[in-house]
Amino acid sequence: MTRFGLLLGVLSAAIAALLITVAYSSGTSRWFAAAGAALLTGLVVGLLLGRRAIRTRAPHTNNQEILLSDAEIIDFSPKLLDATINEMREGLLVIDQEMRVVASNRAARSLFSNVEDPIGARRLTELTRNPAIYDAFLDGVRGKERAGVKVETYGGERRVFDLRVVPLQSANGKASHGAVGVFFDITRLERLELIRQEFLSNVSHELRTPLTSIIALAETLETGAIDNPEHNRRFLTIIQKNAARMHRLIDDILELSAIEAGNVKVSQEVVQLHPLVEDVVGSLSAVASTQAIKLHNLVPQEAKVFADPHRLVQMLTNLIDNAIKFNREGGVRRRYW
Numbered sequence: 656m657t658r659f660g661l662l663l664g665v666l667s668a669a670i671a672a673l674l675i676t677v678a679y680s681s682g683t684s685r686w687f688a689a690a691g692a693a694l695l696t697g698l699v700v701g702l703l704l705g706r707r708a709i710r711t712r713a714p715h716t717n718n719q720e721i722l723l724s725d726a727e728i729i730d731f732s733p734k735l736l737d738a739t740i741n742e743m744r745e746g747l748l749v750i751d752q753e754m755r756v757v758a759s760n761r762a763a764r765s766l767f768s769n770v771e772d773p774i775g776a777r778r779l780t781e782l783t784r785n786p787a788i789y790d791a792f793l794d795g796v797r798g799k800e801r802a803g804v805k806v807e808t809y810g811g812e813r814r815v816f817d818l819r820v821v822p823l824q825s826a827n828g829k830a831s832h833g834a835v836g837v838f839f840d841i842t843r844l845e846r847l848e849l850i851r852q853e854f855l856s857n858v859s860h861e862l863r864t865p866l867t868s869i870i871a872l873a874e875t876l877e878t879g880a881i882d883n884p885e886h887n888r889r890f891l892t893i894i895q896k897n898a899a900r901m902h903r904l905i906d907d908i909l910e911l912s913a914i915e916a917g918n919v920k921v922s923q924e925v926v927q928l929h930p931l932v933e934d935v936v937g938s939l940s941a942v943a944s945t946q947a948i949k950l951h952n953l954v955p956q957e958a959k960v961f962a963d964p965h966r967l968v969q970m971l972t973n974l975i976d977n978a979i980k981f982n983r984e985g986g987v988r989r990r991y992w
């Protein structure tokens with residue numbers, strides 16, 4: 656294996672690791688294809704380039720060329736390559752034409768057995784009965800590249816992987832020597848996506864409720880209730896409250912987008928706690944009364960804190976609102992400590 660090939664493999668693996676880190680931090684799945692391509696290109700080049708002597712110039716030898724022997728290269732190259740592969744977070748599995756495992760790293764072995772258990776020379780069907788994995792590698796052996804294969808495992812816990820498989824072909828591209836597969840762990844991204852979907856579902860429901868109320872009251876006013884002084888002001892007050900509720904929900908959505916983009920700005924100042932808590936309690940008193948709950952502000956008049964008043968109101972509103980929802984009949988008290 657040439658030193659150039661080895662370094663190219665290591666460099667490509669490093670680039671891929673960087674791309675994967677960006678993918679995890681941004682939550683964007685499109686990075687996986689680019690990361691997988693860079694990683695596999697480097698590893699395949701490193702594995703397939705022929706082992707031969709390397710001519711290199713040694714320092715302080717008047718440009719005298721030193722010819723490294725095959726034994727020296729064989730001793731140096733695989734150790735560095737193995738160390739690089741084994742430290743990868745992504746699982747790497749290489750199989751031959753007979754669907755037997757010829758190489759793997761720790762991450763891949765942890766998917767199928769104990770990390771230290773050898774799995775070399777075993778058939779793929781001995782490691783897993785997962786049809787998605789087998790079909791992807793079978794296509795790879797037949798010369799077809801596969802990407803975006805979703806794989807789920809249920810060992811101690813459910814884990815989800817994005818599998819990419821590329822064929823190992825000869826220089827002329829006519830003969831297949833096997834296939835290389837890389838397992839990208841996307842469990843965290845899957846969980847975040849589920850949370851996002853649940854959030855959107857809840858927001859849709861929360862927006863629909865006040866909107867339905869506003870439409871119904873507006874139609875009632877339009878059909879003649881607007882001329883009834885007994886009802887028109889009460890209906891308008893309810894419409895205003897529901898509109899304010901929708902406004903808060905939209906603010907929450909925008910806030911979530913800002914948090915994901917890392918654009919949250921926090922301004923700190925000295926805040927009088929008692930009046931701030933009093934405002935929050937006042938805004939939630941009507942909701943609390945529907946469940947026979949009374950809110951009591953026990954924060955001392957002199958209490959102060961150095962904080963962002965807007966964020967503090969958000970936090971207390973969510974906290975008290977949850978306390979109202981999940982509390983038995985009685986009271987909710989806010990104390991300062």
